[in-house]
Amino acid sequence: MEEYKVNVGGRIFQFSIDNLTRDSPNLLTEHLLSVSESQDEIFFDRDPDVFEFIAKHLRGYNIFPLIKENLPVGWNLCNFIQCLTQDACFFNLKGLFFSIRPFYYFGASPAAIDIFSREEKIVFNFQKVNPTTLHIENDDVMLIVQDKHIKAEFFTGNIVWDLISDNNWEFKFLNNLDNVILKKISKEFRPQADQNVEYYIGESDGAFFSIDDIEMNGNEVYDHTVERSFPLQQTNRPFFCVRIWLKKLVFSLRIPNDPNKPLIIVPIWGIGFTQIYHKSLKYVKFF
Structure with a gap:
């Protein structure tokens, strides 16, 4: 099985073609699978801690809802959600982007959704x-x-x-x-x-x-x-x-x-x- 390497901020992530195409078309398929730019490894100057969750998403894991205890050391939930949303747009991962929104924006009860952890802040009507x-x-x-x-x-x-x-x-x-x-x-x-x-x-x-x-x-x-x-x-x-x-x-x-x-x-x-x-x-x- 052919593997593709994605270097994100110095950390190497390996994907199969099924992984890359799970949420496609995206920036990864554009560079790694296109005939004109076909290559086995590509580098992106993005945060590897954030991309680790993107990699889980591409491998078919459900990463939501995000909770503070599961985040990499040093991250707070608010900043991590913002960075994950930014990178979902950067990599053109529309499936991931639309998966983020129901958990963190506009639910029936913002307090119940706990849009960010309560010790930090809560979004209210x-x-x-x-x-x-x-x-x-x-x-x-x-x-x-x-x-x-x-x-x-x-x-x-x-x-x-x-x-x-x-x-x-x-x-x-x-x-x-x-x-x-x-x-x-x-x-x-x-x-x-x-x-x-x-x-x-x-x-x-x-x-x-x-x-x-x-x-x-x-x-x-x-x-x-x-x-x-x-x-x-x-x-x-x-x-x-x-x-x-x-x-x-x-x-x-x-x-x-x-x-x-x-x-x-x-x-x-x-x-x-x-x-x-x-x-x-x-x-x-x-x-």
């Missing part, structure tokens, strides 16, 4: 958050202080996402209760906050999306959608941008310690559609 008790002692929302900001993760839906450029993102929450919660959180952490704000600044930080049924990471969204979207010019927003309606979004709310800085929405995962708005949000035309 944004509309169930009490803005006035958003602190680390709260049983429902665990916060993590990281350097210059506080971070809390939630999921919600029905969001307008404007991509002004490939690295300039803005979000507007269409659910009125979401808007109320955001304004209360903003007011709670910075009493001088402008309560008339509609759009919140966004940043890309390892985000992954399904936009128009195309899987992509956050850095690819603008390039993939800008040519498919008509230029949008809004009242009091004198610039063109790509507009996307997000049906679902898992996001991290960053609250800077500096009271003069705004809240920041950092998306993690979402489903959306490119669309055009004409004059108002009431009339929507989808591609």
